[in-house]
Amino acid sequence: MATVAEALADLSVGRRLKVLPLEELYTSGHRTCQGCESALVMRYMAKVAGPRTVVTGTTGCMYVANTSYNSTPWVVPWAHTQLGAAGSSALGTAAGLEALMRKGKIPREKINVIAFCSDGGGGDMGLSGISAAMQDTRYNLLILLYDNESYANTDIQASGMTPWGAVTSFTPSGTKKKISQHRWKKNVPALLMAGHPQGRYFASASSGFGMDLMEKVRIALDVGGPTFVQTHDPCPKGWDFDPRRSHELAILAVECGITVLWDFLEGELRYQGVTRQLVEGALKRRPVAEYLQIQGRFAHFGDEEIDYFQSQIDEMWEQWLLPGVLPATAIPQELELGTAAGRGRSEDV
Amino acid sequence: MAVGSVDVTYRGIFQKSLASVITKALVKAARHEHKIGGTVQRYSDSPERNGIPAKQFAVIADEETSLRVEMAKYEPDTVVATCVLDDTLVKGLESWAWYGVQAVNASLSPGGVLLVVSERPIEELADWMPRADFDWRLAVLSRKTSFAGLWVYNDDGTDMEVLGALSRVTGGLVALESLVATAAAGSDAARRAELLESGFSSVQVAPISAGVGREWPYETPALPAWDEMGEGVAIRGVPKGERNMLFQKFTTRTARPVVDFDRCVRCQICYTVCPDEAFDPTPSGHYAVDYGHCCGCGICANACPVEGCIEMVDELAFSDNSDLHRIYEADPEGYGNLRQAALATAGGPVRHYGIF
């Protein structure tokens, strides 16, 4: 599939990589699966953050598979935190550093505070804590949610971010019930963005587009305040596909319009790369079947299930005001949203 | 025999279901002979990671007491047979949660047998075998390595053939008739019986004497005492520019990326997409693979935009993890020949099973 190289070339890998250090701050010797794209996300995240960084990571693959006592792949300081504690560990770390700097107990400098979590830890259990972190504008912190679409470390159970219909340990396909995963995937970056107008930056990225991902992490760390980046990372174990196709699959998810690359900065919503081309109509979405049919977790899908999945993606692209972000399909005309007149009227009330 | 165990050594996830079918079938067949048994999944392999070596055991005993002692262990002791489901595991195995590279025959009891599923000649496999201080036997079931995924089972007959072969090489730890009788209770009984018999009759065995074989190059690190460990479970991070040397991932590999440096356009994509940070920049602009840490996922080969530049080559075409780029720098032509020879002798990567 030529699109891997095309997509990477599209982002001018060679040219832009030169500004990034070659050295790794999350390095080899982690115990992740063959073809683990979440590990790649850790690598990109650490690389772009640089050495003046403190990282906390919740329980999950990127904890258990990465760091087995008494070894570690982390070059930058890293600490484990509990499954639901991405937001609170970031707050505690940032507040501790801020207090010590203000009181002159340690030198004042910019230290990046990053807490990473999984879709289970961040999208389910830790959502409330992340929400609190997004509200606390006193601190500079980044929550990075690596979304591999299941509780992968505990042997693949459905999370709130598992796609509709996927087989997991808790959502098997059986002779009586073909589809146990009846919940549609939760859109965490959009719900955080919509609910936290004071948050500085929200982004949806993909492990398949490393440059875009690193750019988003860089913006998040540079812009200051509470920020959130989500990455979509294929999991060869849980999704059940040949590990060599991991990166390709991440790209395919974007090309099918299932994963949407966007960010939100200073009031502006932007689409990136392939997604942008899809939005602008410069590129046609690939059928979701291409994505679904190379994964064992969808092996039980027949035409009916594939059609349903496709219809949901079509609806998102064709009906939503903002594909991948805002499910509203229409706004009441009399409100004249976004116009000076509209705003004026609401102020009069 | 009061108690005997079969160690099934396999590639995590890809062969998890296969190993589980084999161990369970052994116990079921033993029940047919009025013996008792159980299976043990080595707990520290769980949750399994794709490709990372793992073990399951079937424990079979004449009576309850012997069984109890073995079942309370992570690894039962009295291993009469180790069954290796992927032949590249002969290079050693490092479980994801444990330390040190274990020899493939490390768990074997004196006089035991190591059964390898492999299409290679038994002599070639014998060459890879680590030395033991007792006499033992090597057996080969000539079959293509069977891989599958987490959700899709690859019902290609490997399970039955391995069981048949195990019955033969263990001298009837469970009898072939018991295995056939057990299979008869399920679907597709005739085919399964045929496969059991084919495994039983086709397996080859060669004796290996004490002291014969490779010297094992890896040491198992000694673990510190409680008052030697750092307090608060903190450890030092990896120094800048280095890698975690306490866990290298090479025993996960079935195939390795081999770069044709003459074709390489220095695009950096392999370096960029490697989830294991295994590519090192070199002054020439090439990227050298650190084969100690490469796990052979194949993403680099898949992403490389130049046709034929990165090829996944069977791991058994190489005896060690030395830096191939250094060989290329010293002698480009010699490297080219080496690469061609490896490509010619090897079967390429093990493909994932199924619709994919």
Add this chain to the structure above:
Amino acid sequence: MTTIEKPVSTPGPAGGGPGYQEEILTGCDAVAQSLRLLDVDVLAGYPIRPYDAVMATVAKMIANGEMDAEFIIADSEHSQFEIGKHASLVGARSFIGSSGVGWMYGMEALVVTSSLRLPVVALVGNRALDDPGAFGVEHNDALMVRDTGWLLYWVETAQEALDMTLMAYRVAEDHRVMLPCALSMDGAFLTHSQHVVQVPGKAAVERFVPQYDLGDRRLHPDNPISVAPQFNEDWVMEARRQSDAAMRRVPGVIEEAAAEFKEVFGRGPEDPFVEAYMMQDAEYALVGMGTVGMVGKVAVDQMRAQGKKVGFLRVKWFRPFPASRLRSLLGGLKGIGVIDRDYSFGSNAWGGVLYTEVAAALYASGSRPVVVPFIAGLGGREVSVQNMVEIQGVVEQHIASQPAEVDCHWIGVREHVGKGGER
């Protein structure tokens, strides 16, 4: 409910020492004063009665510029305790607290705080566990961490609350210890009652509690470490043994700190581990924790006046449990009544947690006294002087009747009274 008294400018009465100010404070406010004096860096709060008064007071002090700290309003107790833990991990002195089911909600974060060996200090305003919701004191909340490596202390007065907050940081942050410490304070009777308290000066506090220094375990770019990589069975016992060793060092550190407390502040208890009231020639003892000591001591005075040789023993440090002190103080006695303001349904003799611990400690004593379990004051029910006298009566009766089985007595619970007046 919680009001911040303006600092009283008149110097305290004799014994207060130089630099002291006398104030009228609740237990929660007294702790808040210590937090100010200790220059605590990070506090995380989440509302639940009755502990939360301490956070309200601290928030006001920060708002008024009397204290410089990061105060974070957490979204739950779990987040609250994680914030405290991670602030502590970067080298900031941190404080948390909770009550009742709130303490339970954050339990996961509590157990990892001790296994990471982080000297976070917490206030537990003891409160009954739900359901239904109840605000009154019970000790079960704080006791839930008794096995997890937390230091536990029960205070009796607001003054003790202030003093022990200083002690808690001093002991917890000692390099030989590095374990978190929870101060327990009876809900209502201490959290919401005001007492006369001597508030020391900042210089003395700084002398007594040095700056928090996590050393080479501090998470900072200058100290690139990895904290808490995952364990398998090869490591867990060794780590537990380390925590055990740290806990075993605590009594020595407490003694040392208590001696220095006296030196710095010119006062302090005779025995840092237990309060032994009228125990010198006692034949009987009543044993309890927290504010039950107030009435216990009055009851002892009354019974002494009647010629009964009864003493009161208040257990202060519950973890580490002062077993050898108890053996030496209680070992030769005729009878002991242990009053639990907690329950442990189904446990030995149907008694409470303190009873089980006291009885176990005395099993190793040369002459084992009779130990009778009592449960009293649950859910904030008042424990009266009369209750204490009643308890002593049951102990004596128990010794006289020598029943085959020891059985726990519930004091002050409404019993159904039958037609014939029998219970």
